[in-house]
Amino acid sequence: MTEQNNDGIKLTPEQAKARRARNIALGLCIAGLCVLFFAVTIVRLGGAVLQRPM
Amino acid sequence: MSLVSGEQIDGGLRISSASPRDYFALLKPRVMSLVVLTALAGMMIEPVKVHPVVGFISLLAIAVGAGASGALNMWYDADIDAVMSRTSTRPIPSGRIQPGEALGFGLVLSAFSVATLGLVSNWLAAGLLAFTIFFYAVIYTMWLKRWTPQNIVIGGAAGALPPVVACAAVTGSVSLASLVLFAIIFIWTPPHFWALAIAKAGEYGRAGVPMMPNAKGEKRTRLEMLIYTILLAPLGVVPALLGQASIAYGVIAALSGLFMLRLAIKVWRAADAEAADRDCKKLFGYSILYLFLLFGVIVIENTIVTVLRVMG
Structure with a gap:
């Protein structure tokens, strides 16, 4: 690696705060989608979908 | 030496300072x-009842689809938004979000919302949602808006489709009642939007958008607003006449429709530009209340009926 690359990208406090907020929002959206898709699977296919022969 | 200079990385890339709120603003x-x-x-006006989870996710998909078309609109119209006071603080003209980011956001949400609606409810509803997004983002935003003063009349179809999409999501078909709701929003759009356009005619003119007031004149616009409101007032009562809403809804729709007609007559008869401007602002504000009232009453009375039925 060159010395130039070692310096990397330095985020300003504002950029770091905005990135953290975006990451949290994305995480919450993905978690919410998981809950919704789980709920709709149970509703559409019934609870028995979890009891499958091994 | 750092790769970053201010917010700009060598090669044109940029570190984003956009907050989740900015992305939410893209959804209008x-x-x-x-x-x-x-x-x-639109979901509740038909007697067919769906599981609340399916209904909620369908509604969410329709809302996100509408938001996605808003993001695509803001991506394409960033040049117009930048020169108008009402829209210059939007995320793209203010520089908080890059146009490409808004385009990607809009396209991903469009695909996600249509696929989710198709998988959760049915593909007729998903197809109608896809058509709504296409109509708003391509037919209205890219074509009609900069081409004809009838832009918001024809483009209003996109804003009027959600009850039809929702009805299709719960029934699997398009019912007469949902088409009546479509017609109410479709006829409501011109007097609602032109009231704002008269107040902002100069800005639309500078932005090169041929809205009715700056393309055909304020007088002609005020007359057409009155004609559309004359059609709208009785149309608002039709759900009650068809038996899809209660008599209470019919009375509220008739009275609030007459009040909107009164405001439209005031706008039409305004003595000078200043009076027209003032009356247009009143009509614009009231038109939003009118639509909320009509659809709010349908939702509330159907909720009461459902709760009473569940309680036995």
Whole structure:
């Protein structure tokens, strides 16, 4: 690696705060989608979908 | 030496300072709230009942689809938004979000919302949602808006479709009642939007958008607003006449329709530009209340009926 690359990208406090907020929002959206898709699977296919022969 | 200079990385890339709120603003949340209400009314106006989870996810997909078309609109119209006071603080013209980011956001949400609606409810509803997004983003935004003063008349179909999409999501077909709700929003759009356009005619003119007031004149616009409101007032009562809403709804729709007609007559008869401007602002504000009232009553009375039925 060159010395130039070692310096990397330095985020300003504002950029770091905005990135953290975006990451949290994305995480919450993905978690919410998981809950919704789980709920709709149970509703559409019934609870028995979890009891499958091994 | 750092790769970053201010917010700009060598090679044109940029570190984003956009907050989640900026992305939410791309979805036009105020328009989305109206879409949620009208779609909910479209869902409830038919006697068919779906599981609440399926209904909720369908409604969410329709709302996100509407928001996605808003993001695509803001991506394409960033040049117009930048020169108008009402829209210059939007995320793209203010520089908080890059146009490409808004385009990607809009396209991903469009695909996600259509696929989710198709998988959760049915593909007729998903197809109608895809058509709504296409109509708003391509037919209205890219074509009609900069081409004809009838832009918001024809483009209003996109804003009027959510109840039809919602009805299709719960019934699997398009019913007469949902088409009546479509017609109410479609006929409501011109007097609602032109009231704002008269107040902002100069800005639309400078932005090169041929809105009715700056393309055909204020007098002609005020006359057409009156004609559309004359059609709208009785149309608002039709759900009650068809038996899809109660007599109470019919009375509220008739009275609030007459009040809107009164405001439209005041706008039409305004003595000078200043009076017309003032009356247009009143009509614009009231028109939003009118639509919320009509669809709100449909939602509330159907909720009461459902609760009473569940309680036995």
